[in-house]
Amino acid sequence: MDTFIQLTVDALTLGSVYALVALGYSLVYGVLKLLNFAHGDVFMVGSFIGYGALHALGGSASPAVPVWLLLVLITGAAMAGCAVLGVVIERFAYRPLRNAPRIAPLISALGVSFFLANSMQLLFGAQQRDYQSYALSGGSLYFRGFDIGAVHVPLLRIITIVSALVLMVVLWFLVNKTRTGKAMRATSFDGEAAAMMGINVDRVIVFTFILGSALAGAAGVMFGLRVPTFAAVGFTIGLKGFTAAVIGGIGSIPGAMVGGLLLGGAESYTAGYWTTAWSDLVVFTILIAFMIFRPQGLLGRADIRKV
Amino acid sequence: MTDSTPRDLHIPAEGPAVGQDEWVARHTERRLVRGGRLGVVEQRLRAAPWWAWLVLFAAAASLIPVVESSGYVRRVGFDTVIFMLLALGLNVVVGWGGLLDLGYIAFYGVGAYTYAIFDSDKFGMHLPTIVAVPAITIVGALVGLLVGLPSRRLSGDYLAIVTLFFLELFETVATNGNQIFGHDITGGANGILGVDPLSFFGHQLAVQHNGIFAVSYYYVAVALFLVVFVALRFVNLSRVGRAWRSLREDPLAAEVMGMPVNWLKLTAFATGAAVAALTGTLATALSASVFPLNFSPVVLITVYAMVILGGSGSQAGVALGAVLVNVLLQLLQNPDQARVLFYLLVVVGVITAFRWSRTLAVVSAATVALGFAVHAVVSSIDKTWATIGHSGFSGVLSHWVVVPGALAPWVGQVSYGVLIAAALAVTQLRGVPRLVALPPTIYLAAFVWENVMLPNPGPTRYIVLGLLLIVLMIARPNGLLGERRVEIV
Numbered sequence: 001m002d003t004f005i006q007l008t009v010d011a012l013t014l015g016s017v018y019a020l021v022a023l024g025y026s027l028v029y030g031v032l033k034l035l036n037f038a039h040g041d042v043f044m045v046g047s048f049i050g051y052g053a054l055h056a057l058g059g060s061a062s063p064a065v066p067v068w069l070l071l072v073l074i075t076g077a078a079m080a081g082c083a084v085l086g087v088v089i090e091r092f093a094y095r096p097l098r099n100a101p102r103i104a105p106l107i108s109a110l111g112v113s114f115f116l117a118n119s120m121q122l123l124f125g126a127q128q129r130d131y132q133s134y135a136l137s138g139g140s141l142y143f144r145g146f147d148i149g150a151v152h153v154p155l156l157r158i159i160t161i162v163s164a165l166v167l168m169v170v171l172w173f174l175v176n177k178t179r180t181g182k183a184m185r186a187t188s189f190d191g192e193a194a195a196m197m198g199i200n201v202d203r204v205i206v207f208t209f210i211l212g213s214a215l216a217g218a219a220g221v222m223f224g225l226r227v228p229t230f231a232a233v234g235f236t237i238g239l240k241g242f243t244a245a246v247i248g249g250i251g252s253i254p255g256a257m258v259g260g261l262l263l264g265g266a267e268s269y270t271a272g273y274w275t276t277a278w279s280d281l282v283v284f285t286i287l288i289a290f291m292i293f294r295p296q297g298l299l300g301r302a303d304i305r306k307v
Numbered sequence: 308m309t310d311s312t313p314r315d316l317h318i319p320a321e322g323p324a325v326g327q328d329e330w331v332a333r334h335t336e337r338r339l340v341r342g343g344r345l346g347v348v349e350q351r352l353r354a355a356p357w358w359a360w361l362v363l364f365a366a367a368a369s370l371i372p373v374v375e376s377s378g379y380v381r382r383v384g385f386d387t388v389i390f391m392l393l394a395l396g397l398n399v400v401v402g403w404g405g406l407l408d409l410g411y412i413a414f415y416g417v418g419a420y421t422y423a424i425f426d427s428d429k430f431g432m433h434l435p436t437i438v439a440v441p442a443i444t445i446v447g448a449l450v451g452l453l454v455g456l457p458s459r460r461l462s463g464d465y466l467a468i469v470t471l472f473f474l475e476l477f478e479t480v481a482t483n484g485n486q487i488f489g490h491d492i493t494g495g496a497n498g499i500l501g502v503d504p505l506s507f508f509g510h511q512l513a514v515q516h517n518g519i520f521a522v523s524y525y526y527v528a529v530a531l532f533l534v535v536f537v538a539l540r541f542v543n544l545s546r547v548g549r550a551w552r553s554l555r556e557d558p559l560a561a562e563v564m565g566m567p568v569n570w571l572k573l574t575a576f577a578t579g580a581a582v583a584a585l586t587g588t589l590a591t592a593l594s595a596s597v598f599p600l601n602f603s604p605v606v607l608i609t610v611y612a613m614v615i616l617g618g619s620g621s622q623a624g625v626a627l628g629a630v631l632v633n634v635l636l637q638l639l640q641n642p643d644q645a646r647v648l649f650y651l652l653v654v655v656g657v658i659t660a661f662r663w664s665r666t667l668a669v670v671s672a673a674t675v676a677l678g679f680a681v682h683a684v685v686s687s688i689d690k691t692w693a694t695i696g697h698s699g700f701s702g703v704l705s706h707w708v709v710v711p712g713a714l715a716p717w718v719g720q721v722s723y724g725v726l727i728a729a730a731l732a733v734t735q736l737r738g739v740p741r742l743v744a745l746p747p748t749i750y751l752a753a754f755v756w757e758n759v760m761l762p763n764p765g766p767t768r769y770i771v772l773g774l775l776l777i778v779l780m781i782a783r784p785n786g787l788l789g790e791r792r793v794e795i796v
Contacts, residue, residue, distance in 0.1 A: 239475060
């Protein structure tokens with residue numbers, strides 16, 4: 001039972017990171033019908049920006065500001081940096097291909113992903129970057145927290161899960177309760193009709209990229225607080241995030257959350273009860289099962305294609 | 308599609324054959340043709356039969372080891388032919404079928420690992436090449452069918468993600484395959500060593516001859532390339548090939564016409580997988596070993612860059628793309644060659660942008676002058692900030708571009724970032740501002756290339772590949788030899 005609780009906490013932490021990445025995929029797929037392969041690398045850049053900001057503020061052992069402010073600042077820096085990056089990528093790599101065949105932006109996205117991962121390696125090396133979160137305020141983020149039975153749940157995990165939830169709620173509010181969100185939903189439903197109704201589709205797309213990339217940046221910092229980050233991490237995380245989006249139903253925001261948590265659970269329980277080596281196999285099997293039995297995902301709606 | 312209007316539509320005088328629909332018969336003729344003298348040359352060259360080009364290629368390829376007998380050139384030649392084969396196979400899936408197969412390299416790996424398992428001391432099996440290679444090709448096709456099956460109902464994006472995951476999975480299995488229920492199948496991260504060379508009727512083809520790379524493997528690879536090329540050519544000209552192309556153009560229309568769309572997708576997929584598996588056996592027989600890292604996404608992107616650069620859909624194009632990209636990657640490994648290549652590209656780029664005009668003269672003069680000015684200023688502040696090379700091209704160059712003796716890491720990082728921002732800005736500017744911005748950008752690019760990118764050939768090669776993909780998709784999605792069709796709506 002203790003193992004189970006321990007793994008569940010892990011699953012929630014991992015799952016909230018996946019869910020945030022999945023949301024970025026889902027949002028972009030919703031409005032552009034584009035599989036943004038570069039999204040995982042935006043996540044990676046986010047974790048690097050967080051690392052840089054952490055060191056600019058004095059490092060985790062002796063930060064210049066209180067710890068709560070430090071966490072807010074590095075997350076904010078990563079979100080802002082990634083938002084800018086997302087806008088630049090959209091402007092220069094995807095917008096010129098708006099009317100090209102579907103395969104063209106996909107290949108361009110692969111190129112962006114490759115470019116980002118290798119640029120980071122060129123500039124900052126291939127070595128791992130550790131946030132050293134255990135050194136934050138003398139390790140109190142780890143030994144504080146609460147206990148469930150014999151299992152200790154560190155404060156940092158709780159912060160991660162709660163802030164991911166807060167971000168998702170904010171996103172849900174932005175998409176469902178604001179004018180821009182309404183425009184996003186309209187564009188996602190039918191871009192052409194939305195444009196005819198006077199919605200500036202280009203602006204909606206830019207806004208979508210800002211949202212998605214900022215979430216990826218936040219996820220990058222959460223990831224970095226948990227395990228060391230490195231330049232090639234974006235590919236794998238991006239793939240997991242996309243899988244989470246597909247499982248939940250691509251284009252659906254609650255679906256991305258559910259998919260992320262499910263995937264985090266699958267991975268963490270496999271690693272805990274069986275072996276870490278084959279957790280990819282489990283994820284792949286789940287993906288295939290969904291492809292065969294429920295291609296629209298858990299919370300997605302089946303597409304009716306009109307000709 | 309909007310920026311170029313057809314200048315000359317080539318429509319032949321005679322009508323379609325009896326029993327053939329005119330629209331279908333003229334399918335291949337609806338392409339854009341370049342006007343002017345260059346267009347005439349292009350049409351003449353295109354009019355030459357494909358087998359003439361193939362014979363020309365075979366002759367040239369077989370002459371290379373005769374002219375240049377170094378082991379390095381032979382090895383690069385062999386690798387190039389391997390990539391050409393891979394590009395041919397991917398062309399079937401992407402170029403003809405229009406399916407985005409991101410697990411392609413996994414099939415290459417399946418071929419390689421299957422060969423290594425059946426033809427090595429690992430399990431003491433030594434199947435004769437004549438049996439093993441065709442069998443593995445079929446295995447590759449079957450695995451391709453299996454992987455394609457779950458995405459049969461789904462659009463291209465889902466296929467892309469399933470296949471990409473399959474590639475990840477393949478890497479996982481290969482890396483952890485030394486503990487499958489306690490059995491060692493793939494040798495784990497250490498791979499499988501001591502794989503047999505090719506053997507024909509009891510005669511083994513040695514990998515090394517007098518200490519250098521045996522030329523026989525090169526010829527085997529070229530021969531295999533010719534066979535695969537011709538075979539795929541015939542497939543493409545057949546009923547199935549036409550069906551594939553119609554599928555790529557419009558899956559919905561193809562389905563309405565009664566074509567078995569799912570089955571066609573799967574066959575295109577399986578054919579590509581078979582070619583990849585076949586190539587895998589050859590590559591493994593030569594290197595006598597397989598490692599999980601040989602089949603990483605990096606190789607996938609490389610092959611994609613080849614297919615896109617050459618022009619997906621055109622067999623000659625993808626083969627040419629494979630040669631160009633592999634030679635490019637080889638050149639980038641050597642700093643001296645990479646240096647020359649960069650300045651050559653800059654010169655060619657500037658000339659194609661401005662043609663032979665006064666603007667060209669102004670921009671080039673400004674760039675050269677700017678360089679000398681910056682160099683003079685920097686070396687007057689501190690001699691060690693701008694070291695002077697000794698001889699050759701790099702010696703001359705070092706009077707122009709600033710190469711500090713020791714570079715603080717942040718200088719490289721900042722200049723790289725500024726370069727990207729400047730390059731992106733130049734693409735947005737028009738008229739005089741662009742001309743003003745161009746010389747500093749070129750100079751900055753030279754600085755970054757010399758100081759940041761040349762010392763790190765590993766990431767640099769792949770940054771160049773990534774950029775190539777993005778720029779190609781935007782500037783020339785049909786590649787070098789690909790056809791650009793006139794869209795009739």
